[in-house]
Amino acid sequence: MAPYDPSDFPPFAVTVDLVVLTVRHNGLRALLVRRGEAPYQGQWALPGGFVRPGEDLAAAAGRELEEETGLCAHDGECESGSGEARHGAHLEQLATYGDPGRDPRMRVVSVAHLALAPDLPSPTAGGDASGARWAPVERLLGEEGGGRDDEQLLPLAFDHARILSDGIERARSKIEYSSLATAFCPAEFTVGELRRVYEAVWGVVLDPRNFHRKVTGTPGFLVPTGGTTTRQGGRPAQLFRAGGATLLNPPMLRPEM
Amino acid sequence: MAPYDPSDFPPFAVTVDLVVLTVRHNGLRALLVRRGEAPYQGQWALPGGFVRPGEDLAAAAGRELEEETGLCAHDGECESGSGEARHGAHLEQLATYGDPGRDPRMRVVSVAHLALAPDLPSPTAGGDASGARWAPVERLLGEEGGGRDDEQLLPLAFDHARILSDGIERARSKIEYSSLATAFCPAEFTVGELRRVYEAVWGVVLDPRNFHRKVTGTPGFLVPTGGTTTRQGGRPAQLFRAGGATLLNPPMLRPEM
DNA sequence: CCAAAAGTGTTTGCGCTACACCCATGC
DNA sequence: GCATGGGTGTAGCGCAAACACTTTTGG
Structure with missing residues (x-):
């Protein structure tokens, strides 16, 4: 050289x-x-x-x-x-x-x-x-x-x-494998709104029950703010902020690729 | 601008x-x-x-x-x-x-x-x-x-x-989550050699039995060549080449991080 | 009262983990 | 025959998938 x-x-x-x-x-x-x-x-x-x-x-x-x-x-x-x-x-x-x-x-x-x-x-x-x-x-x-x-x-x-x-x-x-999906959400959001983010990005339909259990059960992913909202209609939903965790362990699983 | x-x-x-x-x-x-x-x-x-x-x-x-x-x-x-x-x-x-x-x-x-x-x-x-x-x-x-x-x-x-x-x-x-570890191996290699690659890169010790089952059970990861070698000592080991698969599903799991 | 979305419990099954044993070679 | 690494079988357990029902609002 x-x-x-x-x-x-x-x-x-x-x-x-x-x-x-x-x-x-x-x-x-x-x-x-x-x-x-x-x-x-x-x-x-x-x-x-x-x-x-x-x-x-x-x-x-x-x-x-x-x-x-x-x-x-x-x-x-x-x-x-x-x-x-x-x-x-x-x-x-x-x-x-x-x-x-x-x-x-x-x-x-x-x-x-x-x-x-x-x-x-x-x-x-x-x-x-x-x-x-x-x-x-x-x-x-x-x-x-x-x-x-x-x-x-x-x-x-x-x-x-x-x-x-x-x-x-x-x-x-x-x-x-990260909590990045919350970047698509406003500062406070519901579990359902977060689920619709995953569904839109992946182009799939997710089971609401399993999704709810998964995200609320992952430590550091979501922090409840105490507030609720009905902006999506139906029963009032809890509001969350993004928690400090960046890496999800275990990861969210994308259905059958 | x-x-x-x-x-x-x-x-x-x-x-x-x-x-x-x-x-x-x-x-x-x-x-x-x-x-x-x-x-x-x-x-x-x-x-x-x-x-x-x-x-x-x-x-x-x-x-x-x-x-x-x-x-x-x-x-x-x-x-x-x-x-x-x-x-x-x-x-x-x-x-x-x-x-x-x-x-x-x-x-x-x-x-x-x-x-x-x-x-x-x-x-x-x-x-x-x-x-x-x-x-x-x-x-x-x-x-x-x-x-x-x-x-x-x-x-x-x-x-x-x-x-x-x-x-x-x-x-x-x-x-x-990929078959990239085979890039560290020669063209033909044994399951034990591949395991030592994972152990060296991650700095961990893996269970030889579960590792063997996992890599041989993942379709497209390893292709047997039919040959054997004793270059590591002990019982002759089967030789493999890297298969066509690039993404491993399910992935290899790194022990407790 | 009806629609619409939120939230919870249970069962089932697969895959990972942890373990003990035999096999085939070189020295 | 002994040391060395290769290869296999099995029991237990945790997580995820599949599924039905109740709750609480708005209209």
Whole structure:
């Protein structure tokens, strides 16, 4: 190999791309922005942008997330520190994509991050995108059982379909063995609401009795607040907050794969 | 955010760093190279180098791995394609480290990869490093129960201790639910040899009877070759190759954590 | 009074654990 | 023949799956 010469290395552009997921209307959805410029002008893409010269990768991801959603990241391996813009979201590094040619203009290495957010009241305010939406993931991945057949797939710019697919797969497997599903819920939530998160992310139906026993029996997963709510109708349900536990032992079991 | 201008972006150096693990003398070991230049001259570091202008990230990692060990990578998400230099090893992307200041000379973003290799006959031939060694991981992480107390910790250059720690953690958790432990074994191996891999990586003792039943009962994990060996002494043991299965269901269970 | 969701108990079965014993080789 | 590791059978137990019923609200 050539000797290590600081003044002579191939220059790269480094960006962060964000897979932001939420659960809305009993379905898993991803945040997309419409591209205003070539290439892929007018097509949908993941939010993202350049990493700034003095900026940590996690900080760049947190900044982009707040610009797009108003959410302030916490948790994961990213600790951007201060400033609670809104209720927190989970943010973690996903993977890095650097194929030559993934961006036709130049050599770009993108460090993708995964964010999990609760259902936001406002669709998508602020941000630099000329348009933004929460798209159901079935319309992006071409999975089975996701809505009607006449809904066609939304093509994504660059290699973003691949990145999104990896992010969804990470989320689906990670809620098995961690308490991450609570990141999709508001600060206080019911067992039933948490169950509907699992059902939406996995695309399955779970037994309410066994689910209730499982989550309330796992130490540190849920902490009762003492309050109740009837916002889902029916009998009042206990409210919980997310407990301190991050790793679930034993894990939640996803039915027959 | 500033408009997207291809000719005006902050330039970064992009490197790959390698966490190469093997099992040797009943212990988990990592490949280290001695640095020939400042900074951290003379200290031990993970092998790695710059990504070349037209080169994929996985290809860069595979190239570095072959330069350092003579191994040809396969499997994982990295498919560097052709050229079987020696028996294959597992290679996958680990994580990306890009703190400003992690390299005092310039802004470097390093895409770390994890490689799992069988015990190599020759210590470490070839490569560009002035020195190389397989270091027991206990001497690098300061864990309990790893050898005598008078052995002191080896400090690593840059943030490589963190990267190594992340790589080891990935390997430890991934052999639970995948057939990856076979990547530490030669092409043909016995159930006992595979068990010693698990014992070395996890630092535990497993019940030979239950282990045997578990791995032979998991469809697609092991394929008998028909041959036997007595290289471990005692009664001849059946030889196996790794089967096609990558995900183990149900997973191997790591004793009391 | 009806619908809708919450919450609880029980049975059944599978898989993991823990244990003792015989087998086939090298020295 | 003895040491060494390989391979098998079994009993117990804990967890998860499957299932029915009561409770408490809103309309």
